[in-house]
Amino acid sequence: MLAAFYVGPGQIEVKKVAAPKPGPGEVLVKVGTCGICGSDLHFYRGDIPILSQVSPGHELAGEIVALGDGVEGWECGQRVIIEPLKVCRECSYCRSGQYQLCNQRKLMGTFIPGGMAQYLCAPAYGLYSLPDSLSYDLGAMVEPLAVAVHALHLAELALGERVLVLGSGSIGLMVVLAARAAGAEDIVTTYRYPHQGEAALAAGAQHAITSNEAGTPALMAEAQRRPFDLVVETVGGQADTVQQAVNVVRPGGRVCLLGLFTQSIGLNPLLLALKEVRIVGGLTYCRPGQQSDFDAALGIIEAAPERAQRLISHRFSLEQAATAFAAAADKSTRSLKVQLHP
DSSP states (O other): OEEEEEEETTEEEEEEOOOOOOOTTEEEEEEEEEEOOHHHHHHHHTSSOOOTTSOOOOEEEEEEEEEOTTOOSOOTTOEEEEOOEEOOSOSHHHHTTOGGGOTTOEEBTTTBOOSSBSEEEEEGGGEEEOOTTSOHHHHTTHHHHHHHHHHHHHTTOOTTOEEEEEOOSHHHHHHHHHHHHHTOSEEEEEESSHHHHHHHHHHTOSEEEEOSGGGHHHHHHHHHHSOEEEEEEOOOBTOOHHHHHHHHEEEEEEEEEOSOBSSOOOOOHHHHHHHTOEEEEOOSOOOOSSSOHHHHHHHHHHHOHHHHHTTEEEEEEGGGHHHHHHHHHOGGGOOSEEEEEO
């Protein structure tokens, strides 16, 4: 089969490798769509080390083509979405539904093979049925949306609250979708590129403010007019957005960190204490009750597929993986969510 690999900063190569075979409890999936995530771009740029022998990709949808021993409840030919966490299923975290905290967790596309390949082996416990009404493209959007759903659970978003989303990249846009579905009364976003601001408004934000120096007075005016109950940070990298979040959230408010930071950041602890701001970090997803974050994300997309569809800006074949990553990394292409079709 063909699979993509990181071969150096800014370099992706598609190679011919042996197709995997499903082990006990696993299924073999023919990948239909795999999205490029913001974390994939950090690896691509060389900001974070990555295993060069592991195919990237964790935003996945495809079709089951083979079953490993002991797999029940699934059949070849079924269309599925993959929750890309491999966990022990035995520790206290796993047994309580908080498997994202399992000490043995591994995310597909980082330490185990990911979906930028024609075929992928996945644990059967991480499968969700993809409704006939949804394409593989929309199925692959469930994973990043589940990250946003999980973040809002952690931050305890309540009906009618005011939310600020710092950053309108793909995860920031997912937070807008999730916050709108959760009943946020007013959603404000910041954006670096004009097409991101347009996308945030299309996703359901009421206001979009540029994140450059010219936009700072406008953001502060919004915070003074009505302070934000919750600020979700999705920029990461080397940005000074955590301090910004603490500055504009209301006293007693919450800040949720979703951006992947590549260096230590500065924060004024006195202001944090004076305002009694609560900060929580999030990265993946879990099953906080009867419904998992993936279940909730799938329901949001089923209810309004056109909103998620508008966020898909580019589609490429697997053979075009290098071009796809270059497009995703270069916002002059007006990229939002870039997807591969193995």
